[in-house]
Amino acid sequence: MKKIKLIKTVIGEKLESYGFKYYGKEPNSWIFNRKHGNVEQFVCIYDSKYDAGLRVELYTSLDIGARSEIRDFYPMWEQEYNKFFWEYIDEQSFVRVLNEFTSIIINYGLEELEILSIPTREKVIRPTEEMQKRLYDNHEEYCSRFTETYNMKIENIYEVIKNLQALMKENQDKTYEEMQELLIGMAAFYGSAMCIQFSGTWSYDGDVCSVVFRFNNEEIECFPLQHIVFNWRDVKFEEGLKNTFDLLFS
Structure with missing residues (x-):
């Protein structure tokens, strides 16, 4: 057809x-x-x-x-x-x-x-298309540099989320311009953890970078940069990133 x-x-x-x-x-x-x-x-x-x-x-x-x-x-x-x-x-x-x-x-x-x-x-503090492209093109490099700088390991996904949430709180008073590089690094780390835990793959549709995987016979699409940027922006909400992650599987 x-x-x-x-x-x-x-x-x-x-x-x-x-x-x-x-x-x-x-x-x-x-x-x-x-x-x-x-x-x-x-x-x-x-x-x-x-x-x-x-x-x-x-x-x-x-x-x-x-x-x-x-x-x-x-x-x-x-x-x-x-x-x-x-x-x-x-x-x-x-x-x-x-x-x-x-x-x-x-x-x-x-x-x-x-x-x-x-x-x-909320719509002002959001990932740009340029950030999305940089994440997709360089997620391995960003992840490697992030893990080395912050001595974090990709283990249990909830341990990853806990560590990222703590890092967001440490940097909650910085400006968005100051944070953009770190946020991309966090997104690369987060997305790589999703890929490892759920056999996912990185994807790019021309303006948004995502991680795609299957869970309970459903195709799930996760947007690491959005999750990281929005949860840093709204870090006052306790366990915001964990709640965002849990919604994928609700």
Whole structure:
């Protein structure tokens, strides 16, 4: 089947009346966008790299790493779906999933995009595309330098998280500009620990660096730099990084 044609027809034509246009294709993704004031809003249909399954990601140009999925904005997700990917087996089921997505996006996702488009202090302290690229291109070097400087070892993932959280507290009063190199190093260490513990792989989709692995037959995608930057920013929340990590497996 021609997935791109079906996606443009089933979802694209409905979103067109709300000002969205087809933005383009990235690895395993088809993206629509529209301009909302000074902010670009994006609707991404993501196709699993491992199984025949789709999911929706919403984000804006204010923070391309802060992505909302259906479980984040659809109030009946847990009762009706409680899954991360919508499976399909043929063209008919593929179209059925797209129709479900269209209804949820229009009725709930557009409002979520409005919320994501509100500038806040939190959106100022966020990973840049340049930081994401540096992490992906140099994660081994960053990890090696970090472990040597701070004498940390990649052992149990929760021990890794405990050590990183302590380091965040030690550096909570520094400026974001001062912290960027260290935050990339922490993200490289954290992501490498995830790769080792869960047989994950580093991935880069053109603007965001991630670690992808499988857990309980589900594809999980972790964003190390976002986790580190946001938890350093909000370090006042005790065990913030641990709670972020636990959410991946909830």
